[in-house]
Amino acid sequence: MPTDPYRELRRAVVETCRRMNAIGVNQGTVGNVSVRGGDGFLISPTGVPYDRLAPEQVVAMDLGGGWSGDWRPSSEWRIHAAVYGARPEAGAVIHTHAPHATALSCLRRDIPAFHYMMAVAGGASLRCAEYATYGTPELAANMLRALEDRTACLLANHGAVGFAPGLEAALALMAEVENLCRQYILARQAGEPVILDAAEMTRVLEIFKTYGRQDLPAPR
Template structure:
């Protein structure tokens, strides 16, 4: 029998899957979602439609590659496992076959700094992992190399994978990556995009260290540079 601990977390995984498909960045059962747990992680079952998925069909796995219950985990479980084992900051993962990200992944090229928001992935470009058959150790190893210093990457002839500190932020990043890939696709159709230089991307990445943060230290840093307003009493 499946262990139904973390019922709230299981429901959150399903809700994220439904939001993923509703946003248009995934279709059918092609993508998958996981959430770190105290014993390992929870991941969507293989081949189960998200609008019919029940909490017992969210599979519990440990970090040694074992799973519990009657339902087999997603065929991409290894990518999730290896991210959780190698990136302690990863608390949630979203893998999609979003249209433009997947199309660009078929070119097997990194996405360059055509827009400053490319920094949301953690670096000055969005890397594309080398191709390998889905569900294989080779694919997972290729993915980990592409994710060095990054929170997202493309997977050649496949799609994209993103992680974050929670499900909401992992999903947000997946949506943002698809938007960037769409923008880059359109820019390339119109001409040759003008890329931001390394110095500018270094500045952008420094600013992103405080982007969206409300803590006092981050705010003070931004205020000291004159790039955040000063709070009045």
């Protein structure tokens, strides 16, 4: 039999799915994970519990929705395909139903710059995409508008989605998005958060261009 060129990517998707649930940014079989591969991407299948997910069940798809193998792809494959088609820098996409992010998505409001770490998603706010039925082209289109100049957003009455160059970075992003959403809820329970102004967030975003980079010289 020919060697599967995506064997390691399939294993990485399975591992990320399990880690996503283990760290609490997702639960059950909701949420989905994909990684770019060749001219398309590899995505978790629909309805398979992640603790029983095998690499061969990860589905290879093209950007037009074609897929191969014995397993059906996630019902949310369109949002993944849309990101890969529109954002060449995206190497992995993760969609979650994280509790706090999902709760805030039901308010259908953008989350403002209450904390400088909002810059982790690329801007001064975490936008909420307009509502559309799950799995539809309309949802994918709404998501892309909310992701303009961003790497993550909320999906109204649904959850959150984000992308990064690789799976590890994408999972870290979604964990931070959930953490920020939890912090925002706590801050609102205690009072009215003080929002950082545009000038400060511009400074923060400039600094964030080197955030986490170990390949750069130490600051003086």
